Amino acid sequence: MTDRPDDVPRPPEKDAGAEPAISLRGLTKTFGDFTAVDGIDLDVPRGQIFGFLGPNGSGKTTTIRMLTGTLRPRAGTARVLGVDVVRHPDRVKRRIGYMSQKFALFEDMTVDENLRFYAGVYDLPAERFAAQREYVLRMADLVGREDELTRNLSVGWRQRLALGAATIHSPELLFLDEPTSGVDPVARRQFWDLLYDLASRGVTLFVTTHYMDEAAHCNRLAFIYRGRIIADGSPSEIRSEHMDQRILDISTPDVDAVLPWLEAADDVQEAYLSGASLHAVVAADSPLTPAALTGRLAAAGFARPDVVEVPATIEDVFVNLVARHR
Amino acid sequence: MSGKRIRLLIWKEFTQLRRDPLLIRLLLVMPVAQLILFGYVVAVDIRNLATAVVDLDRTVTSRKLEAAFSGSGYFTITQTPRTEDDLRPLLDRGTVKVALVIPEGTQDRLTRGETAPIGIIVDGSDSQISAVGSGYASQIVAQFNADRREASGVAIEAPGIDARVRVMFNPTLDPVNTMIPGLIAAIMMISLMVIMSQAVVKERESGTLEQMFVTPIKATEYLIGKLTPYAALATAQMLLVAAGGLFWFRVPFNGSVWVVLVGLTLFMFTCIGLGLLVSLVSRTRHQAQQAVMFIMIPTMVLSGFIFPIQSMPAIIQPLTNLIPLTFALQVLRGAFVKGSDFAALAVPMLALVGFGVVIFGASIVATRRRIAE
Numbered sequence: 001m002t003d004r005p006d007d008v009p010r011p012p013e014k015d016a017g018a019e020p021a022i023s024l025r026g027l028t029k030t031f032g033d034f035t036a037v038d039g040i041d042l043d044v045p046r047g048q049i050f051g052f053l054g055p056n057g058s059g060k061t062t063t064i065r066m067l068t069g070t071l072r073p074r075a076g077t078a079r080v081l082g083v084d085v086v087r088h089p090d091r092v093k094r095r096i097g098y099m100s101q102k103f104a105l106f107e108d109m110t111v112d113e114n115l116r117f118y119a120g121v122y123d124l125p126a127e128r129f130a131a132q133r134e135y136v137l138r139m140a141d142l143v144g145r146e147d148e149l150t151r152n153l154s155v156g157w158r159q160r161l162a163l164g165a166a167t168i169h170s171p172e173l174l175f176l177d178e179p180t181s182g183v184d185p186v187a188r189r190q191f192w193d194l195l196y197d198l199a200s201r202g203v204t205l206f207v208t209t210h211y212m213d214e215a216a217h218c219n220r221l222a223f224i225y226r227g228r229i230i231a232d233g234s235p236s237e238i239r240s241e242h243m244d245q246r247i248l249d250i251s252t253p254d255v256d257a258v259l260p261w262l263e264a265a266d267d268v269q270e271a272y273l274s275g276a277s278l279h280a281v282v283a284a285d286s287p288l289t290p291a292a293l294t295g296r297l298a299a300a301g302f303a304r305p306d307v308v309e310v311p312a313t314i315e316d317v318f319v320n321l322v323a324r325h326r
Numbered sequence: 327m328s329g330k331r332i333r334l335l336i337w338k339e340f341t342q343l344r345r346d347p348l349l350i351r352l353l354l355v356m357p358v359a360q361l362i363l364f365g366y367v368v369a370v371d372i373r374n375l376a377t378a379v380v381d382l383d384r385t386v387t388s389r390k391l392e393a394a395f396s397g398s399g400y401f402t403i404t405q406t407p408r409t410e411d412d413l414r415p416l417l418d419r420g421t422v423k424v425a426l427v428i429p430e431g432t433q434d435r436l437t438r439g440e441t442a443p444i445g446i447i448v449d450g451s452d453s454q455i456s457a458v459g460s461g462y463a464s465q466i467v468a469q470f471n472a473d474r475r476e477a478s479g480v481a482i483e484a485p486g487i488d489a490r491v492r493v494m495f496n497p498t499l500d501p502v503n504t505m506i507p508g509l510i511a512a513i514m515m516i517s518l519m520v521i522m523s524q525a526v527v528k529e530r531e532s533g534t535l536e537q538m539f540v541t542p543i544k545a546t547e548y549l550i551g552k553l554t555p556y557a558a559l560a561t562a563q564m565l566l567v568a569a570g571g572l573f574w575f576r577v578p579f580n581g582s583v584w585v586v587l588v589g590l591t592l593f594m595f596t597c598i599g600l601g602l603l604v605s606l607v608s609r610t611r612h613q614a615q616q617a618v619m620f621i622m623i624p625t626m627v628l629s630g631f632i633f634p635i636q637s638m639p640a641i642i643q644p645l646t647n648l649i650p651l652t653f654a655l656q657v658l659r660g661a662f663v664k665g666s667d668f669a670a671l672a673v674p675m676l677a678l679v680g681f682g683v684v685i686f687g688a689s690i691v692a693t694r695r696r697i698a699e
Contacts, residue, residue, distance in 0.1 A: 068540045069540075070536070070539050070540060093542045094542055096540070097540075098537065102532060103533070104533035105534070106534055108345040108346065109341055109342060118541070120330070121331060122541065122542065123328075123331075123542075149345070166537075175540075
């Protein structure tokens with residue numbers, strides 16, 4: 001049983017003195033010989049959108065599963081909403097929500113039945129359920145479609161319904177594990193609007209993603225790579241602390257040929273695809289200018305290279321961090 | 327533990343079951359189909375075997391012999407070819423299963439007190455028909471000889487064919503009487519293992535399992551909520567098979583209902599345990615299906631469900647003790663056919679307790695650990 005009935009709304013705690021929503025010290029998880037999460041320390045303040053970034057297999061999901069009390073860490077402490085989640089996972093379960101990339105709706109049940117089930121699981125009183133149901137149906141744009149099987153909904157609707165089901169008990173902290181993977185850009189945008197709305201009501205959001213553009217939506221970020229946190233802070237802090245190089249953006253029809261050329265070039269530290277163009281990372285004090293690079297590319301026989309210097313994006317920072325830790 | 331959450335989980339399970347019309351049909355059709363299959367096909371009542379008679383003697387005796395065959399009810403004379411050469415294609419095509427050849431001069435030989443050989447040809451491609459058919463034929467000939475001896479008072483030393491062969495079992499009743507009690511246990515095993523493991527694996531595939539354990543639902547509540555509906559379904563199926571067996575096939579029930587219920591309950595724990603273990607080792611529903619096949623094939627072959635254990639090679643026989651269904655069949659067949667009580671069935675009952683404790687216990691421990699991981 002939990003120590004607190006879930007129907008008492010808790011006001012968002014925004015004062016700086018409040019305990020962080022999540023506080024991890026030396027959190028470690030091993031599977032056999034493989035260390036999935038390697039002694040991470042992390043503090044997530046309340047009421048923020050916290051982005052937990054990393055490539056696939058870097059330990060994001062394992063960390064979330066330890067934080068939601070479904071996986072026991074090998075070592076270290078994890079406090080979630082002030083509760084030691086390793087020792088008392090049940091005390092925190094009513095206060096947190098979780099949404100995975102699978103959306104985890106019962107596909108052979110209707111919209112209404114799904115909501116009813118999750119409301120029942122959290123023991124929501126009838127009048128509170130009625131209000132929450134109303135809210136979720138409007139939020140997910142499913143008014144009038146209550147009796148439709150969720151299997152028949154398209155992805156965007158399913159995703160919003162899953163969010164509604166995961167937050168039907170008004171959690172203080174919501175974990176979202178790659179909630180936008182496989183969703184089209186328009187639906188992703190709408191979904192982020194819903195997350196902002198939740199955050200504005202004081203809910204702390206812990207979001208994992210490998211979409212680097214989504215990192216820009218977050219108040220704070222942490223990068224996890226091979227089970228270790230390699231950077232953490234606000235997006236601008238991360239950019240200034242971890243990126244002292246310059247980025248040259250190269251637009252060329254010859255991407256496949258130019259990339260190996262750049263990788264082989266002495267004064268280019270790193271080269272990779274970024275959207276449709278290529279990014280070359282050069283040292284801050286490198287004399288290489290866009291014009292000079294254009295000239296060298298033209299001399300090497302590449303047609304119409306178009307080089308400009310661009311400010312580093314979060315993706316650039318991340319690629320460089322990974323390169324440095326490899 | 328919360329009764330409310332368990333009820334919610336059971337409601338959820340039944341709601342999902344209701345949405346699967348194919349599964350519901352399968353759950354009802356499977357026991358009925360198996361009843362028909364095992365009741366009529368496997369344990370077929372061998373009667374009215376299509377028979378050809380080649381009467382080359384054409385005498386009173388030969389006609390009497392024919393009448394003895396057709397009057398027995400086991401043979402129906404459908405063809406009367408003129409020569410033995412005409413007979414061969416009838417047997418080849420399977421038009422007749424049995425042929426009776428009465429050579430010319432049979433009556434004369436018998437009158438002279440000689441041995442009169444007659445030919446009985448049985449289609450050996452079906453071992454059951456050939457065994458049963460030749461058995462009946464021998465009995466009919468023996469009876470014919472005895473009648474003749476009595477009527478004429480003539481001493482005949484070795485008339486007709488050897489009449490000492492007798493049918494030692496009753497093929498018209500025995501198979502169905504042991505098959506249907508066995509079917510009750512087999513249906514329970516298939517239902518619980520296949521359908522429950524599919525349901526658990528489906529939940530893992532869709533991510534709802536993971537989702538539920540982030541909520542206040544406890545592992546024990548989840549397990550009870552999952553097992554109850556499937557145990558209820560399996561019970562309904564068993565009742566259907568039992569009713570079909572008792573009222574349609576008129577299988578006699580000589581034993582105690584309590585023996586049957588205790589035996590089935592013990593066996594149910596084993597089946598649930600196997601279903602859970604299958605769901606633990608399977609990532610996808612397809613894998614679960616393969617795993618179930620892996621268990622069901624040796625179970626069906628080695629338990630004595632279809633093939634009698636006594637007729638298996640001596641080195642194979644000890645293996646049958648590793649199959650839980652073996653003991654469930656002993657309990658059910660013992661109770662149905664022989665009316666055995668608890669004392670007589672102590673060994674299989676204890677074996678079922680042992681399997682239940684080990685398999686069900688291991689599956690619960692493993693499932694809880696897996697859920698916790």
